Amino acid sequence: MSQDKYKTFVAQAERAVSDVSEPALKQIAFQKILDDLLAGTREPKDASSRTKPRAKQVVSFPPGPIGKEGPKQYIMELIDDGFFNEPKTTSSVRAELATRGRHLTRTLIAVALLRLCKRKVLRRAKVADSEEGNTYAYSMW
Numbered sequence: 001m002s003q004d005k006y007k008t009f010v011a012q013a014e015r016a017v018s019d020v021s022e023p024a025l026k027q028i029a030f031q032k033i034l035d036d037l038l039a040g041t042r043e044p045k046d047a048s049s050r051t052k053p054r055a056k057q058v059v060s061f062p063p064g065p066i067g068k069e070g071p072k073q074y075i076m077e078l079i080d081d082g083f084f085n086e087p088k089t090t091s092s093v094r095a096e097l098a099t100r101g102r103h104l105t106r107t108l109i110a111v112a113l114l115r116l117c118k119r120k121v122l123r124r125a126k127v128a129d130s131e132e133g134n135t136y137a138y139s140m141w
Contacts, residue, residue: 071112074102076121079140084122087137113138120134 013033020026021112074097078084114126116122120141128135 009034012037071104071108072115074100074104075109075112075116079116079121084138084140087125087127087139089127089135089137091140 013030014066016033017026017029020029020040041119075093079098080095083093088096088108090113093113094104094106097104097109113122113124117124119139122138123141124138126134126139
């Protein structure tokens with residue numbers, strides 16, 4: 001091995017451990033790096049040529065319809081099919097959506113129904129009181 005190449009390896013190892021403050025760790029790290037350089041498992045590099053860490057790869061999905069899916073849209077489909085011509089409770093709406101493959105929680109359905117009532121798409125009427133809360137029926141205006 002040439003004297004110049006050895007000096008390059010020593011300089012490379014010194015630069016690599018320059019940030020280590022603990023003397024014992026610095027010595028061990030220096031020796032390990034120098035051994036690797038001499039064995040040929042590491043390539044001598046300048047500090048400026050260090051590679052940057054790779055950025056995380058972002059997976060993108062094909063664009064789909066925005067705002068077209070969700071509980072409110074599913075209930076709008078029921079409205080279009082005439083489901084609300086007769087008053088329906090939240091549980092009957094949930095059951096009908098389940099038969100159509102839309103398995104939603106009671107809360108999601110109730111919130112969507114309430115929003116449609118506020119927009120005056122549906123109308124809400126109280127049909128029963130219970131300890132658990134009030135029961136409402138939803139129908140067309």
